[in-house]
């Protein structure tokens with residue numbers, strides 16, 4: 001089955017062509033037009049600007065993806081699109097384009113949830129991966145653990161009660177003076193900080209854990225984020241550095257390493273509890289923050305300790321992309337999930353579920 005998949009939920013306009021069958025999972029093309037440079041000017045995603053950038057990029061991105069895949073439009077068996085969750089104006093561009101394309105080609109339209117799509121990127125890594133498994137989704141908007149019983153049946157068993165991990169990385173990075181999004185730069189700074197700590201040249205700063213101190217599998221990143229930002233403000237005050245003034249490189253490394261260590265330890269603490277409680281044998285980790293080298297190592301160690309097989313997409317498939325949408329779309333199609341011409345976009349997953357019930361495209 002050849003699926004053309006579109007993703008436009010946030011600040012990347014993406015399209016992929018994938019070939020999915022019972023014994024085949026292939027990415028024929030995966031084109032991403034990022035808007036990061038534009039939003040970096042504002043220190044975060046500006047929804048209005050994102051929507052306008054999507055409308056400019058969508059046709060060329062789809063055209064490029066089809067050309068790179070080396071297929072004819074008539075080879076496309078279905079069009080898939082992310083319809084939730086995300087920025088409404090951004091989602092609408094992709095949904096609207098996908099609808100028109102499916103209509104013109106006379107092929108089915110498959111609605112895909114962005115979070116499930118992140119997880120589905122793992123199908124390309126391990127050809128034998130099949131539900132049931134657990135999925136840890138760590139992104140700019142989510143930090144959740146899902147019990148994936150079937151490819152399109154996700155039960156959230158733990159989640160953040162406030163900010164997502166990616167949001168915390170980006171906010172701390174911003175106050176530190178890093179360009180948006182700060183996650184990748186924090187990753188590199190932390191690596192240098194850990195080296196110095198291992199050599200005894202630097203001491204860790206103690207920050208509050210994001211693992212909520214109760215029986216749940218939930219997280220809270222707002223306390224850690226605030227503590228880290230307060231530390232930065234106090235550091236500037238004490239050292240007579242003006243509000244947005246440059247922090248010395250060594251101190252940035254120390255903060256990034258301490259923050260990252262707290263995030264990784266906290267995420268792994270609840271993750272380990274989830275692995276033990278569910279007795280799962282396979283874990284998928286996905287989403288933009290799954291690109292973090294320290295988190296990848298920490299989660300790998302946790303899985304090894306629990307005898308759990310770990311499947312993490314390569315960094316190129318961790319951030320938003322069309323291939324992950326195509327992979328999830330295949331499983332949606334297998335269970336008969338197709339959208340009709342009324343398909344809309346929804347900012348939250350809950351609203352999308354409710355609408356799906358109403359429109360009966362979920363069986």
Ligand code: KG4
Pocket residue numbers: 010138139140141142165166167169170181182183184185186187287288289290291292293318319320
């Ligand atoms: O999944 P994604 O591309 O978009 C959402 O669906 O939210 O995730 C974006 C997030 C941003 O917060 C970004 O800073 C973070 O992923 N990120 C990282 C790294 N690379 C990207 N966070 C930590 N370490 C990284 N290496």
Ligand code: ZN
Pocket residue numbers: 114118139140287288319320
């Ligand atoms: Zn995402």
